[in-house]
Amino acid sequence: MVGLVSAAGLVGFLSEPDPELKVFALKSLDSQIDLLWTEVVNAVPEIEALYEDESFPERELAALVASKVYYHLQEYNESMVLALGAGKLFQLDNGGEYEETIIAKCVDTFISLSAAQKPAAGDPAANLNTSFSASGDGASSTSASLTSPITPFSKSALPSKSLLSRQEVPGIDAAYPGGEDQSVQHNETPLVLKRGVQGQLQAVIEQLFEECFRQKRYRQVIGIAIEAKSLDVLRLAILRASADEKQQSGESHGSEELMEYVLDICMGIVQERGFRNEILKLVLELLNEIPAPDYFSIAKCVVYLNEHSMASSILRQLVEKGDPRSLAVAYQISFDLYDNSTQEFLQKVREEISELVPEGDAEKTEQGEPKESDALLGDQSSSTRPEGKADPESIPAFKNILSILDGIKSIQLNLEFLYRNNQVDMAILNKVRDSLEARNSIFHTAVTLCNAFMHAGTTHDKFFRENLEWLGKAVNWSKFTATAALGVIHRGNLSQGQKLLQPYLPKEHIAGVGGSGSVYSQGGSLYAYGLIFANHGGMAVDLIRDHFKKATEEVVQHGGALGLGVAGMATGDEGIYEDLRGVLYTDSALNGEAVGLAMGLVMLGTGNLKALEDMIQYAHDTQHEKIVRGLAMGMALIMYGRQEAADELINGLLGDPDPTLRYGGIMTIALAYCGSSSNKAVRKLLHVAVSDVNDDVRRVAVLSLGFILFRKHKSVPRMVELLSESYNPHVRYGAAMALGISCAGTGLDEAIDLLEPMLKDSTDFVRQGALISLAMVLVQQNEAMNPRVTSLRKAMMKMLGDRHEDAMAKFGCAVALGIIDAGGRNCTISLQTQTGNLNMPGIVGAAVFCQYWYWFPLTHFLSLSFTPTSVIGVDQKLEVPEFKFHSNTRPSLFDYPPMQEVKAEEAPEKVKTAVLSTTAQAKRRAQRREKQARRESMDIDQTPTTPKVSDQLPEKMETDEKVEGEEGKDGEKGAGESQKKKVEREKVGYELDNMSRVLPAQLKYLTFPDPRYEPVKRPTGGVVVVLDKQPEEPRETIELNASKEAPPPPTETLQDRLQAAIGTAALQTPQRAGARAIMSSTPAGAAAAAGVLTAVDEDEEGAEDAPVPNEFTYETEGEEE
Known part of the structure; x- marks a missing residue:
């Protein structure tokens, strides 16, 4: 047909009474509508009237023409509705731009309508009985809080562009104009429903799905199903994929991959916890229906859904199959369960497995050696033995599973790996020690932390044994931190933990003789004991709890609380919680901070309302900022991973006038939504980061972005780029730490590009944060993986030796050097497990580590994030x-x-006597004049025959630095070339x-x-x-070898204990204590250090500390002569 120049004639035919003329006009316009639509616009009402006229023979053709006109007018909703009215004339497979646009609009409308019928199903809201001014329960408090200066967390901003995170309102089509603005209170009926074409819409969607199935594009259907919250479609897609594959090949490997894809989407993209649980239940149901199910995917679902009964059932099924492969799979699932579950979950699984094992065997497995009462209890229970016991052949397998679920096997294997492969560079550690003045507590603590992180989990504690004189300079809290470092070094050394710390643990007073020495080493030893048994509990919890209840010294209670928290993490033990709360109510600032934190650790992730109410109430009653801070952090830990269930607490904390509680509100967002990449959480954090009046709150708001986004770490540098250049140093520090937390162990270039310039920041604590974050990002990176790691290591070493550098930056530098070589260079920092679940100890460790800003001993918590x-x-x-x-x-x-190569000239030399600056300047001026004169006369510059040290020192240092720099450049170039050749x-x-x-x-x-x-x-x-x-x-x-149990110590008599107590009391100085430790025949570093660390300081108030960190020397008149 020849192209038409004008549509005027055809439009005129539409007014004719003859239907055939109208049909001819519509057919002609349909074929040329892309060219003539501008002239047809005014006739659209007539065309629509023809569509609505039931007596008109070509109604569908009229709908199609009108739809194409609306399409060109960009009225896509009207166009879609009319296209659906066109029925079979609307061809899905034409492949034109019009068809693709209408199909996309149909899919969007289907998603919005389907999702609107299924509002978010999260956890039930927690009705906290609190005294928050800006929160409460019921609709009235919500509307009241809308008028407060702090926007409620659940209504923080406009809806996200992502349909997955949008809070749908039933009855509103989000695709309808005005429907996207949730602040507009209306209940417009969507256009699709008004015109009654939802049936046609469903038909189009089904046709589209069928086409996808035919082309084996199952993932597209799954994506639409998840966005539409349609579990029926999701089930259909998975079953259809499995059926199609069986017809063709008789196997179903592709459907297993599809299940993995669904799980990845579910865990990584779906943000509503309730809907995520529904998907996981569906996946679990489908996996169980498969003849050869993927047990590892099932275990992943079971852990997330907290279905401990199903976990034990799977393990039982596998063991009872009896074949070697099923047994191996059962063991592997047990290892995965231990890595991904809480202590409470594992305890319930162990209890259910123990029921399958005869009582005597179960007790031996769980408790070790039998006690006097065991036989009697066994006789009593044997008469009422329940049915369903395991076959005798399966009992060894169940015992092995119990030992794996108890964590003993995993801990032993990791300990052996770290022990065997330890590659710590002692030259770096010695350089850190020599560069920092040990008499200053901040520097002594820095070296202690560097040593602890470098040797974390390796059991190599010889640095303490070889540096007893340095260790003897630890006083008060430095001594506490040094003792606790033994827990980091021996983490996982369960068989020897008690023996190692025996000299340090608190002992009772005997016959009037004093206790076992410094209360700081006693408190530190309880903290260390908790770190050795971190997230394992068991006997350690009972021992620490016993010492904690008996302790009267606040320092010992402080260490005991931290030890209880870290060992009893996520146990939900009410008894431990009551003990901690009793100490909290004594209102002591010193131990209150640790107790508040420990309460949160014990109740980690439980969302316990009673505990939250107690903590909120006391936080408002106490006057101590330290206690409020500890409680705020504790409340955040209780809401770990709870997502929407934490919203009420978050709103209340963020609306509190106390900045410390607002700080806790931000940490609650970080931990409740950790790893979720929630848009709602990110928006709130960014809002607080630029609007709160308190620097601490702003700092932690930026820092918390790292916890929310660590699964999408590549997006973090772009997000914090502007914040890293903020005028506020606290915001800059937060940006640095957010990069370190989210990009830990990745070596991400974009993160390093932002962090490197921050090493030259004008504020000392920003440089500190940049150093620590760089170490976290570059952990386990070598020059082949990231060429910049060598230059950054050199920069750290240079900064450490710079006498003009601030103490805080040097502290950060020492900690950074420990982190970058963590665990003998065999550990990375990971906030998720190898199987993709949240690494609970790792996240908690990183979150508490960030509190080192207020309290240095909490730095040890980072060791929980170290993953071999x-x-x-x-x-x-x-x-x-x-x-x-x-x-x-x-x-x-x-x-x-x-x-690192150790050069001969780097050996320690005697400190040169100081010279007054005026004298030195005068001598330098004289030397410059002499040099200038020699240059002018073209003489060779000769060295004086008998120079004085003071005369040549300044110029010699300048020259040496220059030469070293040149050598470094040449060496670097040579190293680079040799590396390339290699x-x-x-x-x-x-x-x-x-x-x-x-x-x-x-x-x-x-x-x-x-x-x-x-x-x-x-x-x-x-x-x-x-x-x-x-x-x-x-x-x-x-x-x-590392976990071999030591022979039991000889029985200690009262006389031995008296002798030990008198001996300890006699040791009043670090020097004598060190001498005694050296004479001891025990070679272990912990034993050698015991005499030093347990000695009572001569001045408990810490007079040995230098008043300032700057180095200085002076000379007497006699020395000058």
């Missing part, structure tokens, strides 16, 4: 066989950083032994070529159960 980067293969006997696996990379790519020469691919260091980025290159040992799942790091295909053949295993 290993692959440890264990067989069905839970032994570690010797075998090799293959890494398809160059060895240098993931190798350890090189050790890479060229290196062969790709090398063998690794079992229990080797494997970085997270290296996992994808691993293969297991050994024909005998096959992993039961794709290695994700950590413990991997391998299936021994030749169990009858002889094999070699790796002996676990």
